[in-house]
Amino acid sequence: MHLVVLGAGALGTLFGVKAWEGGARVTLVAREAHARAINEKGVFLTGPLGGDRYASGEGLRAVTDIAQVEGDIDYLLVTVKDKDMATALESVRPVRDRVKTVFSFQNGITHEERLAEVFGWEKVIGGVTIEGADMPAPGVIEYALASTSYFGEFDGSRSERVEALAEVFRRGGMSIETITEIKVAKWTKFVQICAASGVCGATRLGYAPAVRTLAGAQLYVHMVKEGVAVMRAQGLEPGNYFINVARIKEVGNLPLVEAVELVRTMAEALYQKGFHGNTSLARDLERGKKTEVDALMGTMYRIGERLGVPTPTVRAVYWTIKAADEYAR
């Protein structure tokens, strides 16, 4: 199996390494400094779950342009951020016909449609994850949080291509489930990440440090409940996904006070385990970069508006972060 990761930064490099350790040949399409570091020394995995070790060897290499990739691309994993999606999709045109299957772990809910515009729906499968990674320097991946990741076909069927992909990541040591309701899993993560990024972005604290406080937990729960209402207005019910990190279904169903208690208890447990980090969007804010606020809270409140579902908290947090975003590089 040949897996190509387009936009190998924090998350894409982590999954690339895991697939390589699971037996796949992996090509990472990355920025120049990161690609050079990988080709010279390999990927250094650090952080609470990284093990302070290098992953390097035959079958794991990096390039700076997808046009340099040779041979068939059995799976293309797209992990650029939303702001880079248009350029990334333009860059795949020379290899498009060699791509057999494509998926993305981007946070948000609209990227598969964009993949389908280029590759056709028949090549697109769904993937969603709450593995947490950062890239503090070229060649270095900080692995901070593990959960279960999910794969599935959008038509709800079971397929060999989904099972084979899941198996490679499992062999690489990850927890993976294949499911028939990938749209529900993606929406459940969408609700979670809008709330988690909203809390981290607005408070400038890490996820667990913020949500273990009463005010942080209240902000998180209000955002989750609004997101769940937007899901329900489309006939989608949150599922029991990512339950070591987020119990979106329960938070959606419980009365406010109990939901706040539940998320504070969960955040406290993550905090005690040493997960003090924030989300990918909050790290972009810290670094003065453009964020995914429009793909996350912006999209959530606009869908809510279209469906007649009030999302006052999501919207206020959107404006808070958008103000900083507009000043970003």
Ligand SMILES: NC(=O)C1=CN([C@@H]2O[C@H](COP(=O)(O)OP(=O)(O)OC[C@H]3O[C@@H](n4cnc5c(N)ncnc54)[C@H](OP(=O)(O)O)[C@@H]3O)[C@@H](O)[C@H]2O)C=CC1
């Ligand atoms: N990190 C995490 O823990 C998680 C992230 N996600 C989601 O996954 C996606 C990726 O996040 P993350 O890995 O943190 O982001 P990163 O910024 O670390 O990774 C994306 C990388 O792609 C590079 N890039 C952009 N365009 C191209 C291109 N055309 N060719 C090659 N490289 C390119 C970027 O370079 P440059 O910085 O120079 O633009 C960057 O290095 C986001 O949508 C995020 O929301 C989901 C779950 C967890």
Ligand SMILES: CC(C)(CO)C(=O)C(=O)O
């Ligand atoms: C932090 C994490 C892993 C979970 O909220 C995430 O999904 C992100 O950073 O985008």
